[in-house]
Amino acid sequence: MDxxxxxxxxxxxxxxxxxxxxxxxxxxxxEWRSLFETQGERAVAEGLFVPDQLNDNRxxxxxxxxxxxxxxxxxxDHLRRALPVVSRATAxxxxxxxxxxxxxxxxxxxxEPAGHPQLTPAFFGTSMEELAELPASLVMDxxxxxxxxxxxxxxxxxxxxxxxxxxxxxxxxHVKVDWLWEQVESRGHLPEMSPEEKRALLYRxxxxxxxxxxxxxxYLGQKRFSLEGTDALVPMxxxxxxxxxRKGG
Numbered sequence: 001m002d003x004x005x006x007x008x009x010x011x012x013x014x015x016x017x018x019x020x021x022x023x024x025x026x027x028x029x030x031e032w033r034s035l036f037e038t039q040g041e042r043a044v045a046e047g048l049f050v051p052d053q054l055n056d057n058r059x060x061x062x063x064x065x066x067x068x069x070x071x072x073x074x075x076x077d078h079l080r081r082a083l084p085v086v087s088r089a090t091a092x093x094x095x096x097x098x099x100x101x102x103x104x105x106x107x108x109x110x111x112e113p114a115g116h117p118q119l120t121p122a123f124f125g126t127s128m129e130e131l132a133e134l135p136a137s138l139v140m141d142x143x144x145x146x147x148x149x150x151x152x153x154x155x156x157x158x159x160x161x162x163x164x165x166x167x168x169x170x171x172x173x174h175v176k177v178d179w180l181w182e183q184v185e186s187r188g189h190l191p192e193m194s195p196e197e198k199r200a201l202l203y204r205x206x207x208x209x210x211x212x213x214x215x216x217x218x219y220l221g222q223k224r225f226s227l228e229g230t231d232a233l234v235p236m237x238x239x240x241x242x243x244x245x246r247k248g249g
Contacts, residue, residue: 011048014048015048016083019083021033085134086138088126090139092118092123092126092153096160099118101160102165103161104163132148132151135149140152156185204235204238208234209227209231212225
């Protein structure tokens with residue numbers, strides 16, 4: 001059995017290419033043009049909608065292509081307008097995941113982050129007003145059905161433009177990448193801490209600093225013990241040991 005031409009991740013993009021091909025066949029990459037010319041019937045059978053421009057002047061491969069059940073004219077028009085927007089929104093969400101770390105404010109001196117041109121709706125030919133009309137569930141998983149893409153993008157900007165730079169698109173294991181996306185974008189790795197917990201954490205970090213200074217003075221000129229840059233590792237180990245003990249590890 002032949003593999004499908006498209007899957008749920010790229011159908012919207014394929015539809016956008018199909019519509020561009022209908023307007024201007026020379027305006028799409030050669031491989032897409034060849035696919036629509038030779039396998040247009042199969043593409044339609046797998047779920048692509050035939051653009052209006054092709055109804056009167058279709059290549060031979062599309063002549064016998066059965067049209068899917070037609071929704072009302074108004075619904076079909078809305079769908080044709082929505083699909084390119086879905087494609088642009090999907091690309092913008094992916095851009096935040098690929099390049100969002102360039103928005104992170106990690107310079108202690110307060111310099112502005114470098115940013116990236118793809119992190120704006122205008123780069124993909126859309127706007128926040130247009131994206132506000134699109135349900136976020138079309139381009140992202142695990143989101144409130146009432147939220148728009150514009151709402152989701154505002155959250156992504158808050159997440160990626162914070163004080164932590166998240167960059168893991170270089171990983172080859174997409175299962176791990178998906179898990180990291182879920183953790184970062186759900187903020188599951190940032191549990192709320194009570195004032196008491198924050199004070200306890202500060203006290204523990206002060207103990208770490210005090211231990212470092214004590215060893216430095218006690219063995220002056222003999223050994224140099226330093227935790228510079230790794231202070232936070234100590235309370236992290238404390239938590240790991242505590243959680244392991246709870247689970248009987």
